[in-house]
Amino acid sequence: MTRLRVLLLGAGGREHALAWKLAQSPRLDWLVAAPGNPGMARLGMVEPGLDILDGEAVARFARARGIDLVIVGPEAPLAAGVADAVGAAGIAVFGPSAAAARLETSKGFTKALCDEAGIPTARWARFAALAPALAHVRSAGAPLVVKADGLAAGKGVTVAATLAEAEAALHALFATPGAEVVIEECLEGEEVSVFVACPGTQALPLLAAQDHKRLGEGDTGPNTGGMGACAPASVFTPALEAETMARIIRPTLETMAARGTPFSGILFAGLMLTREGPKLIEYNVRFGDPECQVLMLLLESDLLDLVEATATGRLAGCEVRWKPGHALGVVVAARGYPGTPVAGGEIGGLDSCGATVFQAGTRFEDGRLVAAGGRVLTVGAHAPTLRAAADAAYAAIGKISFADAVFRRDIGWRELAREAGEGLA
Numbered sequence: 001m002t003r004l005r006v007l008l009l010g011a012g013g014r015e016h017a018l019a020w021k022l023a024q025s026p027r028l029d030w031l032v033a034a035p036g037n038p039g040m041a042r043l044g045m046v047e048p049g050l051d052i053l054d055g056e057a058v059a060r061f062a063r064a065r066g067i068d069l070v071i072v073g074p075e076a077p078l079a080a081g082v083a084d085a086v087g088a089a090g091i092a093v094f095g096p097s098a099a100a101a102r103l104e105t106s107k108g109f110t111k112a113l114c115d116e117a118g119i120p121t122a123r124w125a126r127f128a129a130l131a132p133a134l135a136h137v138r139s140a141g142a143p144l145v146v147k148a149d150g151l152a153a154g155k156g157v158t159v160a161a162t163l164a165e166a167e168a169a170l171h172a173l174f175a176t177p178g179a180e181v182v183i184e185e186c187l188e189g190e191e192v193s194v195f196v197a198c199p200g201t202q203a204l205p206l207l208a209a210q211d212h213k214r215l216g217e218g219d220t221g222p223n224t225g226g227m228g229a230c231a232p233a234s235v236f237t238p239a240l241e242a243e244t245m246a247r248i249i250r251p252t253l254e255t256m257a258a259r260g261t262p263f264s265g266i267l268f269a270g271l272m273l274t275r276e277g278p279k280l281i282e283y284n285v286r287f288g289d290p291e292c293q294v295l296m297l298l299l300e301s302d303l304l305d306l307v308e309a310t311a312t313g314r315l316a317g318c319e320v321r322w323k324p325g326h327a328l329g330v331v332v333a334a335r336g337y338p339g340t341p342v343a344g345g346e347i348g349g350l351d352s353c354g355a356t357v358f359q360a361g362t363r364f365e366d367g368r369l370v371a372a373g374g375r376v377l378t379v380g381a382h383a384p385t386l387r388a389a390a391d392a393a394y395a396a397i398g399k400i401s402f403a404d405a406v407f408r409r410d411i412g413w414r415e416l417a418r419e420a421g422e423g424l425a
């Protein structure tokens, strides 16, 4: 058995969950996380000083520490070419090149690829100036979706129910010089997050999860990075998975490879399950946060095997097994998120709350754990039913002390209704 030295880049709940699962691998020699967070510091070393957006610095660090495998958690280092630099240094890397990361970093790029490859997605148009964008929304009419064409951590999107909201969103986005904006048809249906491990044109679908993007209960309020997740998503049936692989994932991988920019890593398709079948809302080129947290709670087999097989292109023979039952994770954010979150609130009771807690925006200050970001914790549980998982996660939140906490009490509501046999409105 080869034991691996792993460098994990990132500092969020997703990376804490990856570290938590990696730490269970008998093949892990040692783990260093950069910049890491207080939760990750309990599972391995952390290197808060490493600039994870500097590919050369990451490659140098990895070489100096004899790292065998670099796992890139978030999108920003991928967009900055960190996987390219690490790969060029001869070190295995889990995550795509900057060229392939354009699937996430440029909505216009992905939309054009969808058109070229015949991938079902919302109708769209791109604008580089306010006046033609305003003219377009006035002629198309609401509802419409207005998006900044760049990385915005899920927060550059306005689902505008009215023309006034669409116009306000355009005014706000074009206030930034050089802004480019994509305006889309508003798709209707249920949303799922689909994760596929992809070395090149090989593709291994993992579990589908459901995120809850809006800040407020009942899916109201502003879009966020994600307020909670559950998996598996029973609405994403094996037939829908097969259709998604054939009509969306494989054409994407083949087009990327044919262009000389093959994709490698986790391809995360945000899908709308519409009446006409699954349509692509967007791609991300990494695990989702908080979806990753629930996938890690459900993963039975060794994460390191999966990550290594994906990074090295040897997916054949890699076995991925999932635990039975359901996992649910509730994001606990700091008041003010997704705007300016209140920092410094003391957090207590994590170890005795009875659930698995993944940390994100936390830090130690004078020996106390305090909030230091928007999304602060993901409180997760795994149980035979989703109801039991939800009850366990919410009971645990009740035992955590964190004065500035904001969280949704309805995470998993669609799947819970299905489980209870109530159907959906």
Ligand code: AMP
Pocket (backbone or CB within 6 Å): 122, 145, 147, 154, 155, 157, 159, 184, 185, 186, 187, 188, 191, 213, 223, 270, 281, 282
């Ligand atoms: P994105 O950053 O593109 O994932 O968008 C964030 C969220 O906005 C998505 O998860 C959806 O909930 C919503 N959204 C984006 N595009 C559309 C669309 N064309 N139709 C309906 N909802 C959308």
Ligand code: GLY
Pocket (backbone or CB within 6 Å): 154, 211, 225, 226, 284, 287, 288, 289, 290, 291
């Ligand atoms: N939860 C959605 C994302 O990670 O982009």
